[in-house]
Amino acid sequence: MTDSPQPTHESQGVTFEQAFSERSDVTTIVDVDEPSQQVVLFQLSGQPFALPGHAVSEILKGDTPFYFVPGLPASREGVIHLRGNIESLITLQRLVVLPDTNAEGMLLIVHTGEIRSAVRIDQLDDVCELPVSAFKTPPETLPSTLRPYVSALWQPSDEQRATGLLDPDALFRAYPKRAW
Amino acid sequence: MSYVACVCFQASGHRVALEARYIQRIDSTPTHHRHIAADALLLNQPSHPTRWLTLRDAEGPWQLGITGDSEMMRLPTAAIYPLPPLLAARSRQPALCGIALEGEQLTLLLNGARLSPPSEASSTHHP
Numbered sequence: 665m666t667d668s669p670q671p672t673h674e675s676q677g678v679t680f681e682q683a684f685s686e687r688s689d690v691t692t693i694v695d696v697d698e699p700s701q702q703v704v705l706f707q708l709s710g711q712p713f714a715l716p717g718h719a720v721s722e723i724l725k726g727d728t729p730f731y732f733v734p735g736l737p738a739s740r741e742g743v744i745h746l747r748g749n750i751e752s753l754i755t756l757q758r759l760v761v762l763p764d765t766n767a768e769g770m771l772l773i774v775h776t777g778e779i780r781s782a783v784r785i786d787q788l789d790d791v792c793e794l795p796v797s798a799f800k801t802p803p804e805t806l807p808s809t810l811r812p813y814v815s816a817l818w819q820p821s822d823e824q825r826a827t828g829l830l831d832p833d834a835l836f837r838a839y840p841k842r843a844w
Numbered sequence: 845m846s847y848v849a850c851v852c853f854q855a856s857g858h859r860v861a862l863e864a865r866y867i868q869r870i871d872s873t874p875t876h877h878r879h880i881a882a883d884a885l886l887l888n889q890p891s892h893p894t895r896w897l898t899l900r901d902a903e904g905p906w907q908l909g910i911t912g913d914s915e916m917m918r919l920p921t922a923a924i925y926p927l928p929p930l931l932a933a934r935s936r937q938p939a940l941c942g943i944a945l946e947g948e949q950l951t952l953l954l955n956g957a958r959l960s961p962p963s964e965a966s967s968t969h970h971p
Contacts, residue, residue, distance in 0.1 A: 731950045733927075734858055734887050735937040743928060745945055752928035781930050840933030 699796040703818075704772060705789040705827060709762035712789065712827040714818065719774055719832040722746075723788060726768035730782075744771070744782050753782040759835065759842055761809035779836045794818060799829060812838060847918035851897065852951065853910040855882040856889040859951045861919060861944065866956025868898045868905065870914060879907035880961040886937055886954075901960045908959070919944050924953065 702717025724746075730753045732742045737758075743750050751773065757764050767786040774783050799816035806814060806828075813835050814828040850861040851870075860882065874896050883891035885908065893909025900906070926942045927935065942953040 729948075731943070731945075733931060733935075733940075733943070734856070734952070735935050735940055736931060737934055741931065741934075743931070743943060743950075750925035750928060750943065750945070752930045754930055779929055781928065836930065839930055 700793045701796055701799070702791070702793050703829065704791050706770075706772070706785040707787040707789060708760070708785060709757055709765050710786075711762065712825055713785075714827050714829045715772065715774060715832060716829070717791065719776065720772050721775055721780075722773035723791075724771040724773065724782070726770045726784070728771055728782075746773070746782075751780060751782045753784065754839065755784050756830075756835065759839055760813060761807075774832050774836075776833045776836050781836070802828070846921045848921060848924065850917055850919050850953075851914050852917050853882065853895075853897075853914040854912050855910065855952075856887040856891070858887075859949065860886070860954060861917075861951045862897070862899075862954050862956050862959070864916060866899050866959075868900060871896045871898065871907070874907050874909065876905050876907050878903070878905075878961050879909060881909040881911075883911065885959075885961065886940075886952075899956060899959065903960075906961050908961075919946075919951070 703714040704717055704720045704723070705712065705714050707713065724744075728744055730742045730744045736742075741755070742753050744753050753771065755764070756762075765786050769784055769786040770788045771782045771784055774781055799818050802811065802814050802817050806817075810828060813830050815831040815834075816829040817826040818829060819826040849864040851864050851867050852859060852861045854860070872895060874893075876898065879896065881891045881893045883889040891909070891911050893911055895910045895912075895914055896907040897910060897914065898905050898907050923944045923946050924942060925945070926932075927940060932941075937954075939954045939956075939959040940952060941955040941958070944951040944953060
């Protein structure tokens with residue numbers, strides 16, 4: 665069988681490994697673990713908002729007993745007793761100029777560097793990880809009442825409303841200064 | 845167990861406590877020109893005080909009128925908390941410095957050193 669044709673390189677049998685190696689440009693493992701951020705998604709007066717997960721240490725039921733403290737601005741503000749500590753309980757609607765809802769909702773324990781407080785939300789939507797690249801810079805058209813507190817926007821699809829990522833430091837800095 | 849000696853009273857339905865060391869005496873009628881009802885001072889509510897606690901500020905003695913009896917009591921320090929900063933910053937009453945929680949009962953704590961009648965108040969209770 666010496667006259668049988670020698671297989672050319674093109675028709676040479678190869679192994680899967682060899683075939684894969686010829687396509688090394690597409691088989692290279694790409695690191696898809698892009699930076700992500702945990703967020704707590706919730707609603708205030710029907711509008712979607714988020715807080716960074718690192719700023720929310722606990723989520724409590726909305727019917728957690730709270731104590732009214734007189735002499736404060738007329739909104740639902742007081743204190744809650746949480747495992748031996750007293751935390752302020754505030755609502756954000758008036759700060760971001762949204763209508764009061766009086767929904768029992770849920771309470772988020774939000775903390776920044778030095779300040780910690782319970783914040784009443786109307787509805788908890790989700791706690792999830794979102795890629796950092798999904799957050800966009802707030803546009804100039806964002807209402808001026810929200811601009812100081814919204815650090816980024818996340819819009820899952822064109823059909824859905826954009827969620828404002830709130831800056832807890834900005835909220836807590838502004839809260840004592842606002843008169844209402 | 846440590847405690848703070850306080851004088852407790854009611855003001856517009858809230859239980860309020862002042863450190864006893866700030867109260868010089870208790871009378872049934874106002875005896876000083878400078879006096880104001882606690883309900884009016886703390887909550888802008890009208891009232892008819894029946895007891896008058898004498899305190900002292902930079903201008904001298906003045907009286908805080910309370911409705912009903914006052915009570916000497918020892919508040920355990922374990923039940924006493926400073927007012928959370930977000931609320932302290934927004935309180936209209938600078939003397940409100942903390943709260944005490946004993947069971948379900950909340951007591952508002954007033955700093956006697958920061959409590960004063962309004963400068964124009966000479967007789968602001970409703971006789």
